[in-house]
Amino acid sequence: MSMFSHPFMVYALLGGTGIAAACGAVGFFLVLRAQVFTGDALSHVAFTGALAALAFGIDLRVGLFAATIAVALLLGALGRRGRADDVVIGNVFAWILGLGVFFLTLYTTNRSGSGNGSATINVLFGSILGLSSSQAQTALWIGVGVVAALVFIARPLLFATLDEAVAAARGVPVRVLGFVFLALVGAATAEATQAVGALLLLGLVAAPAGTALVLTDRPFRGLGLAVALAVGEMWAGLTLAYFVPRMPPSFSITAVATAVYAAAMIYRWSARRRAAVRSAATAVAPAHIRVAEPVATADTVSV
Template sequence: MTGDIWQQIFNYDNYGELLFLVRNSLVAGAMLGLVGGIIGTFVMMRDLAFAVHGVAELSFAGASAALLVGVNVAAGSLAGSIVAALIIGALGVRARDRNSIIGVLMPFGLGLGVLFLALYKGRAANKFGLLTGQIVAVDTVQMTWLISTCVVVLMGLCVLWRPLTFASLDPDVAAARGVPVRALSSVFMVLLGLSVAVSIQVVGALLVLALLVTPAAAAMRISASPGLVTLLSVVFALTSILGGILLALGSSIPISPYVTTISFTIYLVCRGVGVLRTRAGSRFSGPPSARGKDTRHLSMRLR
């Protein structure tokens, strides 16, 4: 019994032949790791981890609706993400308001998604894939859409990098200095919605946090430097998604458990390193007051 379970989790028979089939998935995973690692840094700085899940639920509803009516699933996922992002961005100015809105949107989106999947009479694998991801689901058409969307997100972040960082670290001072904080928030939510929509194609709606939140959260445990945090977040996200794809290839289990396990393991290691460095009085992972000084110094440089 144990041997059968292990065979399901790790089976490397004909691995070389199977590896040829997931070339698109590996390229897609690399793009998603890059986007997820970068935008995840801003998600953590802006305290939007809960928002990622809320956007993912409506993205799932949009993808499920598209699957039901027989149109492009990626387009449905994108539409759901953008709608959720615009709602959260427009109405959730304060953290309390934003969280309450997300709390309302999440069960509504999940309920709609479940309804659409219950009505769908096609292959069960298509239903399951929307929730947990599919390793070989990225065909040439999806690949083109995914890469194009990732490029748009990366270009948007490059253009907005400096004011967005300033507004994320110290929104009150940024607003006083003339930075359009509210407009930046709305634009960022749209970019986040695009990132969620493309991530769902690989890791699924329920586990998108492992790609857009956990890597950045892990990086922040061992550094307070925004530049280093972003770099580490990208490395962690790439390790999680590419490692998950390569491990899932030799099994009959969806990709998401592998991605989440790798991502969570990285977080635990980083958390342990952070605790050790705090005890040693490291300047990167010192007490909260020290990290606050680093943040204020960065804000001063961005003004």
């Protein structure tokens, strides 16, 4: 049977496209702004928010989005000009993990035997093959919204990323842009948790963006390439999981993303090596030519 004849695969591909596009877009700026640690912290925030929602008996997605967006804005407020630094992230990270343990204990204690223990596993490792039609459409539209908002602020955000002081002096609202960007990262993180889980989310955020920056040094081309790579890796990972049923889709997606990044690094290394060899050959060639040239003597001049 065709892969597209199964509704669960169609929903996974549909929702995964939106999730991957959002992760590729925000991941590009996370890598460019040296804020990858922020994405890692927010992935654990997503886990804590989901556990809080489960502990209080509300919709899991409410906890995901509320926690990730709120903590993302908190990181921006505690940092400088809307950009969280590593010290702030480290302290919030430790507090969030402790809070996650508390909500996990509360959930398992109050709801033991309720049959909902699989929800915790799904948050940790993802459950993209379990998306319903409405969940897939929601994921797609959230992804489209995140990408559209990021494209809208891409130029001033890039200016603030490359030279924050000059951007502020030119009137760019650096702090506001930082808050908006972190909110978009929080939304993308919350939605992507359904695909690859909190533990593996960083691979989907960082790997396509890192690959794009390896392949091109033009920022807007790199942004488009990061989105395209993330979507392609999502589709390739889901296809691999379909044909190898024992392979979890979250693992196959991140494995494909990591393999593509490794291939890009090898390609860049080999390209630089070839360029160095050509440069060395060009530098040595004129010396050989000069040695081979005949030397004019008095006899040849007289003739």
